[in-house]
Amino acid sequence: MSVVSIVKLQNEDVEEAVRKAVSLTGGFETLAWEGATVLIKPNTVLPAKTGTGIVTDVRLVEAVTKLALEKNPGKVIIGEGSSVGYDFRETWDSMRCMEVAGVTEVAKRLGVAVVDLNRDEQVEVNVPDAFVMERFAIARTALEADVIICLPVIKTHIRTGITCGLKNMKGILPGNEKKRTHKLGLDQGIVDLNRVAKPTFTIVDGIVGVQGAWGSKAEAIDTVPMDVVFAGSDVVAVDAVCAAAAGFDVGEILHVQLAAEAGLGVCDLDLIQVRGERIKDVRRPFIPFLEAAKDLFGGATVIEKDSCTGCMGESVSTFIYLNKAGFQEKLPHLTFIMGTPEEIPPLKERPVVLGRCAKEYRDQGIFVPGCPPHGLKITDAVCQALEIDQDIVHRAITELHSFSADE
Numbered sequence: 001m002s003v004v005s006i007v008k009l010q011n012e013d014v015e016e017a018v019r020k021a022v023s024l025t026g027g028f029e030t031l032a033w034e035g036a037t038v039l040i041k042p043n044t045v046l047p048a049k050t051g052t053g054i055v056t057d058v059r060l061v062e063a064v065t066k067l068a069l070e071k072n073p074g075k076v077i078i079g080e081g082s083s084v085g086y087d088f089r090e091t092w093d094s095m096r097c098m099e100v101a102g103v104t105e106v107a108k109r110l111g112v113a114v115v116d117l118n119r120d121e122q123v124e125v126n127v128p129d130a131f132v133m134e135r136f137a138i139a140r141t142a143l144e145a146d147v148i149i150c151l152p153v154i155k156t157h158i159r160t161g162i163t164c165g166l167k168n169m170k171g172i173l174p175g176n177e178k179k180r181t182h183k184l185g186l187d188q189g190i191v192d193l194n195r196v197a198k199p200t201f202t203i204v205d206g207i208v209g210v211q212g213a214w215g216s217k218a219e220a221i222d223t224v225p226m227d228v229v230f231a232g233s234d235v236v237a238v239d240a241v242c243a244a245a246a247g248f249d250v251g252e253i254l255h256v257q258l259a260a261e262a263g264l265g266v267c268d269l270d271l272i273q274v275r276g277e278r279i280k281d282v283r284r285p286f287i288p289f290l291e292a293a294k295d296l297f298g299g300a301t302v303i304e305k306d307s308c309t310g311c312m313g314e315s316v317s318t319f320i321y322l323n324k325a326g327f328q329e330k331l332p333h334l335t336f337i338m339g340t341p342e343e344i345p346p347l348k349e350r351p352v353v354l355g356r357c358a359k360e361y362r363d364q365g366i367f368v369p370g371c372p373p374h375g376l377k378i379t380d381a382v383c384q385a386l387e388i389d390q391d392i393v394h395r396a397i398t399e400l401h402s403f404s405a406d407e
């Protein structure tokens with residue numbers, strides 16, 4: 001039986017909650033620390049500040065790093081590889097994301113290294129029983145780590161329902177491999193990745209999560225305060241418990257189900273011993289991404305196949321802008337094409353074709369190049385397609401409170 005602990009924060013003391021959560025699962029004692037290289041993998045997938053629910057709370061990163069250092073391992077490294085839309089050398093890359101999230105400062109203070117896993121040396125791995133990724137590259141730091149401590153935060157996700165421990169490991173894939181998981185099957189790709197780099201221990205920031213169709217602008221960030229920490233050595237069990245605590249039916253979270261099927265852990269709640277708080281006492285139902293997006297999309301059509309969160313996420317910004325600018329009534333006339341759809345049905349109106357993946361359809365509408373295409377360029381193309389005054393939309397964008405590192 002797998003064990004997952006749930007601990008409520010008392011007086012906002014994250015370190016105490018982390019220590020208790022780890023201890024309730026039996027502690028770190030069973031891990032082989034002597035001379036070990038320990039990789040601590042937070043979620044700083046975007047340049048967002050701690051406490052926003054988008055990135056792992058830095059207090060949790062600090063508490064876990066201290067706990068690891070107390071075990072006197074050979075080396076402790078904090079590593080992340082930011083997402084496709086935030087992997088631009090010397091601008092918005094992993095190092096900048098970790099800096100904005102406060103991770104760099106913590107690492108410096110505690111004397112541990114910070115590694116950009118997107119720029120790390122890449123090593124090809126073979127996965128004989130793979131669902132979809134039989135061979136792929138991962139960061140050498142992750143492959144060679146003796147102990148991987150995964151520190152996700154609970155968020156809704158457009159494709160996978162939730163993102164938690166299993167999906168957090170995507171940060172060890174270089175950008176091109178991250179994209180490949182979307183093309184080959186994201187849920188299956190996440191499982192194949194975890195077959196070669198499964199976290200040794202997972203400690204979840206359930207302090208503040210994010211629900212709904214969160215995008216790139218502050219108005220879309222809908223936080224869910226839960227004030228809890230989850231922990232366990234079985235990442236599948238931890239994800240199953242977190243999904244249930246976030247109000248999801250674990251049976252509908254495909255990558256968690258597939259991970260259990262692949263023998264990576266247990267997802268049946270009846271086979272998981274929960275210690276500390278009960279799931280029902282901490283449950284805070286999250287609004288699923290797609291449910292929230294329905295309102296935002298306002299009747300627009302999206303024709304897509306295997307598009308990734310790059311195009312999806314950038315297009316969400318456009319919906320936020322148009323809603324803000326008061327053009328909701330135009331949305332039913334909008335069609336997006338993204339990813340690699342096999343065919344395009346006859347369309348009454350000119351579609352907006354997004355991104356490199358969909359470039360074979362570029363002549364069928366207004367094409368916005370890029371990978372991902374820029375949200376503002378998408379918005380301008382949509383204004384053209386819907387014959388909307390671009391200046392009005394630009395004024396609305398200016399009015400929107402910018403969600404940036406400078407806030």
Ligand code: SF4
Pocket residue numbers: 084179306307308309310311312338339354355356357358370371372373
């Ligand atoms: S073009 Fe869009 S869907 Fe294709 S990989 Fe890039 S961001 Fe993802």
